[in-house]
Amino acid sequence: ALSQKLDAIFKKLRGKGKLSESDVKEAMREIRLALLEADVNYKVVKDFISKVTERAIGHEVMESLTPGQQVIKIVYDELTNLMGSKETKLNLKGNPAVIMLVGLQGSGKTTTAGKLGNYLSKMGRRPLLVAADIYRPAAIKQLHVVGDKVKVPVFSMGERKPVEIARASVEHAFRHGNDVIILDTAGRLHIDEELMEELKEIKSAVDPCEILLVVDSMTGQDAVNVAESFHSKLELTGLILTKLDGDTRGGAALSIKAVTGCPIKFVGMGEKLDDLEQFYPDRMASRILGMGDVLSLIEKATQNIDIKKAKELEERIRKEQFDLNDFLDQLKQVRKMGSLDQIFSMIPGFSPQKMQGLDFNEKELVKVEAIINSMTKEERRNPSIINGSRRKRIAMGSGTTVQDVNKLLKQFEQMKKLMKQLSEMEKSHKKGRFRI
Numbered sequence: 001a002l003s004q005k006l007d008a009i010f011k012k013l014r015g016k017g018k019l020s021e022s023d024v025k026e027a028m029r030e031i032r033l034a035l036l037e038a039d040v041n042y043k044v045v046k047d048f049i050s051k052v053t054e055r056a057i058g059h060e061v062m063e064s065l066t067p068g069q070q071v072i073k074i075v076y077d078e079l080t081n082l083m084g085s086k087e088t089k090l091n092l093k094g095n096p097a098v099i100m101l102v103g104l105q106g107s108g109k110t111t112t113a114g115k116l117g118n119y120l121s122k123m124g125r126r127p128l129l130v131a132a133d134i135y136r137p138a139a140i141k142q143l144h145v146v147g148d149k150v151k152v153p154v155f156s157m158g159e160r161k162p163v164e165i166a167r168a169s170v171e172h173a174f175r176h177g178n179d180v181i182i183l184d185t186a187g188r189l190h191i192d193e194e195l196m197e198e199l200k201e202i203k204s205a206v207d208p209c210e211i212l213l214v215v216d217s218m219t220g221q222d223a224v225n226v227a228e229s230f231h232s233k234l235e236l237t238g239l240i241l242t243k244l245d246g247d248t249r250g251g252a253a254l255s256i257k258a259v260t261g262c263p264i265k266f267v268g269m270g271e272k273l274d275d276l277e278q279f280y281p282d283r284m285a286s287r288i289l290g291m292g293d294v295l296s297l298i299e300k301a302t303q304n305i306d307i308k309k310a311k312e313l314e315e316r317i318r319k320e321q322f323d324l325n326d327f328l329d330q331l332k333q334v335r336k337m338g339s340l341d342q343i344f345s346m347i348p349g350f351s352p353q354k355m356q357g358l359d360f361n362e363k364e365l366v367k368v369e370a371i372i373n374s375m376t377k378e379e380r381r382n383p384s385i386i387n388g389s390r391r392k393r394i395a396m397g398s399g400t401t402v403q404d405v406n407k408l409l410k411q412f413e414q415m416k417k418l419m420k421q422l423s424e425m426e427k428s429h430k431k432g433r434f435r436i
């Protein structure tokens with residue numbers, strides 16, 4: 001994959017104390033190839049490489065103590081710029097605010113309508129989904145199913161003209177207190193004039209604050225072409241890239257903003273209706289560079305963990321007071337966030353080897369809980385006092401073996417280290433320092 005290739009190139013760069021101009025040029029050649037193989041638009045690649053090269057063979061880099069890292073930082077910066085540098089928020093002007101979703105058949109419009117409805121209602125909005133795709137027999141039904149799942153109301157009028165449906169939905173929203181409308185429009189297999197005319201008509205009838213093109217990232221360069229042509233007809237306000245969870249090579253994500261000028265606002269990361277993420281260029285760049293996505297990790301953690309508890313925990317980790325009670329708590333929390341490997345894979349520099357012995361399944365968790373419950377207060381607070389005879393007693397009391405107790409104590413030490421790493425990383429991010 002792209003990130004593995006870049007990682008290998010960067011390893012070489014980092015390994016060098018001093019960089020010559022030809023070192024940089026060689027690295028750039030390799031990056032160029034890796035990007036092209038990832039299906040990034042060739043013009044975008046050309047521009048990108050020339051920008052990075054120009055900066056990389058400048059004085060500050062070549063004469064710095066860590067030239068390799070400086071180059072990597074430049075690649076990261078420019079990748080971020082390529083994708084839009086800053087995240088672009090949804091514009092929700094108007095009452096109701098009208099969001100129009102457009103795109104080819106199968107790109108994920110209906111699913112995304114549900115995801116957006118879900119997202120907005122979690123934000124405290126009162127969205128309404130509108131079935132304006134009348135050509136595919138099951139399309140209206142599909143939107144109703146999706147709406148039911150996320151408990152967002154759906155407005156449909158059978159096979160009336162889409163522009164009439166759109167108009168009526170605004171009325172309906174106004175009367176029912178819905179402050180955002182999400183229009184699920186029809187797609188075709190290919191772009192055609194008739195479809196564009198219909199979309200233009202809807203646009204002028206309801207004056208959307210957002211016209212978002214839903215594009216399938218798996219289609220690579222095609223996605224970029226589709227975006228260009230929709231943009232030229234409809235003046236898109238943004239893009240939603242779907243199926244980024246799949247086997248995409250990354251080309252669409254990297255080229256589409258640079259080619260069309262339209263910002264990516266969201267990405268679809270799965271078929272489920274909460275698999276929608278706001279798009280952050282810098283995070284995507286670090287994901288692509290394989291540096292791990294610490295920011296997403298931290299956000300994910302704060303979503304699921306009680307903030308106050310997390311603060312307390314951080315304090316305890318900092319003061320190195322993290323004990324077995326916290327450990328047990330932490331295991332439970334971590335499980336709420338998803339599987340452990342999934343979470344740790346987002347930490348930069350974290351190899352699967354380090355993960356070994358840290359993955360707990362449900363059964364093991366029950367065991368761990370039993371073992372910790374069999375310890376005295378003092379033992380939980382200060383595990384270093386747990387000697388051989390205590391281990392035997394704890395094993396007996398919890399119906400486990402001494403090996404189980406040993407294993408747990410070892411895992412605890414590992415977790416403690418990990419937690420410390422995490423909290424240091426979080427601190428350095430808050431300071432805005434960039435780590436590679």
Ligand code: GDP
Pocket residue numbers: 103104105106107108109110111112187242243244245246267268269270271275
């Ligand atoms: P539409 O024709 O544009 O309305 O597309 P649909 O919403 O019906 O989606 C087409 C297919 O793509 C469905 O099977 C969806 O489950 C799937 N899909 C949509 N978004 C995503 C995504 O982000 N990830 C994955 N893996 N599948 C998606």
Ligand code: MG
Pocket residue numbers: 109110111133139184
């Ligand atoms: Mg659909």
